[in-house]
Amino acid sequence: MIFGKHHNAFPANFLSGVIVSNEFMARAKAAAEVARKHAPAADTDARFPSEAFAEIRKQRLLGIMVPRALGGEGASLADIADVCFTLGQACSSTGLIFAMHQIKMGCIVRHVKDNAALQNILRRIATEQLLMASSTTEGQAGGNVRSSEAAVVHEGDHVTLERKATVISYAVDADGIVTTARRAADAAGSDQVLLVLLKSDYTLERLQAWDTLGMRGTHSEGFTLRARAPATQIMPEPYERIHAQTMVPHAHLLWGSVWAGIAAVATGKAQAFIRHAMRSSNGQTPPGAAHFTQAVSSLRTLRGVLASAMRSYEAVMSDEKAIASLEFQSMITLTKVQVSELAVTTVMSSMRACGLSGFRNDTEFSIGRHLRDVLSAPIMISNDRIMANLAATSLMTPLPATIGG
Secondary structure, X not given: OOOOOOOOOOOOEOOOOEOOOOHHHHHHHHHHHHHHHHHHHHHHHOOOOHHHHHHHHHOOOOOOOOOHHHOOOOOOXXXXXXXXXXXXXXXXXXXXXXXXXXXXXHHHHHHOOOOHXXXXXXXXXXXXXXXXXXXXEEHXXXXXXXXXXXXXXXXXXXXXXXXXXXXXXXOOOOOEEEEEEEOOOOOOOOOEEEEEEEHHHEEEEEEEOOOOOOOHHHOEEEEEEEEEEEHHHEOOOOHHHHHHHHHHHHHHHHHHHHHHHHHHHHHHHHHHHHHHHHHHOOOOOOOOHHHHHHXXXXXXXXXXXXXXXHHHHHHHOOOHHHHHOHHHHHHHHHHHHHHHHHHHHHHHHHHHHHOHHHHOOOOOOOOHHHHHHHOOOOOOOOHHHHHHHHHHHHHHOOOOOOOOO
């Protein structure tokens, strides 16, 4: 492990474990420097991290997943995960916003097919560095993203939509919104489409404000979204397929990479504190050393879970049958639960390693903001909901017969 002046606890490419120096990472680190500087203000004021995203746009990171043929750079999911991890160490909200944008990019890129209108939007995202938000929760359905209340209504070659979204992160500051909706007024709630909207296609009416314990910079307010857009901006594949093949794997791997970044910077601060304490006491090991060891252990496990899940997804991402299998869907969904819980455990252990110096907000070893931010991880799509929904599936999933399988 290499710890720089900002206590980085992972190598640059944390999923592979290989220290690399590539163009994406250099650009991510430049953005992270700005994000780190302004993270306290974004947290205190519960505001969008505008300075960080000005630099992210300057570094042209928003369109890196767009294929080269459409003006992007064709970045892989692992590339994006590394950027999320780097930004997550600097500013949790910046990292999570970037991850949410890239999750939508993955959905569009992987399912755009030959839709010319959506291909043009991808070109604009790459050229103009547009930031896309996500709207998948609404009304009584809450966190059940596989059910929509509002339906698209066809009016000639356009569609209209009005949905009460309980949460749309950074909606006011986004250049577009990608939203789920029922296919038609008479369709079942689970019969959904994904609609890509640009700012000129919709209006927002605020329903509720955002005053939370952590992840305050995501500015995740509630809105009534009213949209009118060309019908060609509906994704050509049903959301059911997009959800299983792309949305879930990308979300859990990229969110997890941000949470790993938070855990890593907290562990780095704990290591710096232990070293400082030992220097100040002529080499005597401080009481918190055992908690630092636990943080390192949890961090390694977290990294292993993410790396394994990434390899599994990369192996099947072009195989619809394999992705749809109960085994893969259970694994990738449980990855979210494991990584979020491990991230919280790691940050809490780091806090205990630092003791009062970590608990205080006015020391170089302060972990308060990291702890508040990472506590959102088990709540974003509630782990309790996930575990309850997977109970029946787990009964039908065969248990491994060997250590390797």
